[in-house]
Ligand SMILES: Nc1ncnc2c1ncn2[C@@H]1O[C@H](COP(=O)(O)OP(=O)(O)OP(=O)(O)O)[C@@H](O)[C@H]1O
């Protein structure tokens with residue numbers, strides 16, 4: 001009998017084990033749904049997969065009368081565009097401010113305490129302020145996302161800059177590097193993989209803020225739709241939408257991970 | 273020509289005296305080796321010669337001028353560790369310095385200049401025995417190989433002063449011997465001053481033209497931070513005589529050849 005940590009699953013077992021929880025959840029849902037539908041065929045809380053399919057094909061392939069759009073695709077495009085803008089601006093801010101504050105001692109002394117305090121402000125609590133300042137349109141939603149995740153990314157980049165060994169920075173100077181050359185040639189390349197990782201970690205929060213902003217006011221979007229159909233207890237729309245959002249988030253995470261591995265192969269090699 | 277003078281240098285961290293009363297005059301083209309027990313302040317001394325740290329008292333003069341307040345490209349260094357850039361390949365690491373010097377904005381050379389630099393870098397890599405690893409990343413190299421890479425990276429700048437902090441600590445005896453030969457050759461070719469820290473006494477006397485031992489002359493068991501370390505002994509190593517006689521031999525040989533060809 002070996003210790004349990006020394007049993008590693010083989011390739012086939014690994015796939016089976018990985019799929020198992022998904023299958024179990026689906027089966028449990030199916031059983032529950034069947035039981036409820038047997039008692040009340042009009043039950044709305046746990047619809048059958050056939051009603052999911054019907055609702056989604058309706059949303060994806062028929063033009064909505066009020067908005068003249070294919071709702072599923074339109075909602076997806078609106079939400080994704082908000083998310084991408086918010087994440088992009090946050091990443092850019094994180095990169096520029098994080099490197100400058102983390103690398104230049106005077107900027108660091110000036111902004112580090114401020115950033116620490118600023119990142120503790122709960123973004124949803126200032127949402128009303130954003131609505132007042134920027135109106136109910138797109139701008140306030142994007143500002144909310146930036147407000148919510150940029151401080152985290154900035155601080156993460158600052159930490160990464162601070163963790164570059166002092167020896168490397170001194171070495172760069174003995175090789176004749178100026179501050180600009182050290183930023184572009186030593187700090188930036190070593191920070192980029194971490195930036196992508198912190199964007200990945202922020203994906204969940206970014207979706208949270210998109211959906212929260214859409215729930216309050218929007219003309220469309222995945223979050224907006226979910227909160228709209230809640231009034232009719234339309235679980236046949238809500239559950240597929242939640243699954244769809246999860247899938248989108250998963251794909252973005254996976255894409256960013258692949259991007260990291262492709263662009264920064266050196267970052268994956270760890271010293272043995 | 274490079275002369276280094278340490279004039280009554282002290283280094284204190286808060287209340288703790290690390291080095292005290294360090295006086296040293298170093299001639300041009302000297303190979304100084306510093307030995308001493310662990311934690312005595314050898315790296316600290318090297319850091320001050322690099323301007324990474326400033327002496328809390330006293331002054332350091334290079335060629336009669338006060339030392340520059342920040343690291344410069346005429347003083348190269350190989351640290352005990354973390355000396356190479358993990359995001360660059362072996363070749364990229366060696367080519368980094370000259371590109372920074374030549375191209376202030378982009379930090380990159382192109383075309384013929386790049387090819388010339390690449391050739392120069394490969395020659396150096398061949399000499400340190402890393403030519404076949406040119407496209408690997410430093411994390412894929414062993415500790416000793418990383419030190420050799422750091423050495424090549426520093427040498428391509430042709431520094432006036434080269435500071436080495438236990439560069440061969442992680443090498444096997446064979447590689448170590450070949451690195452000794454290499455460093456000696458490069459030291460003679462480039463006419464630079466080398467300051468090297470080591471724990472290996474035989475290495476110290478083999479390579480150095482001068483060997484100094486750093487140690488605490490007095491200690492207070494109740495308050496070890498009260499007294500710092502200083503130069504406790506100073507040896508003129510025999511290799512200086514060897515070098516001078518070798519140089520004299522070379523000159524005599526030259527003169528003879530000239531005499532012969534004149535006839
Ligand atoms: N930044 C610092 N702040 C406070 N104390 C320091 C600092 N740097 C070094 N010291 C102290 O100075 C002393 C000398 O350190 P140093 O690194 O120079 O030793 P060393 O002679 O190089 O030792 P080794 O042979 O182990 O490398 C140590 O006792 C260390 O604790």
Ligand SMILES: [Mg+2]
Pocket residue numbers: 314315316352437
């Ligand atoms: Mg040391």
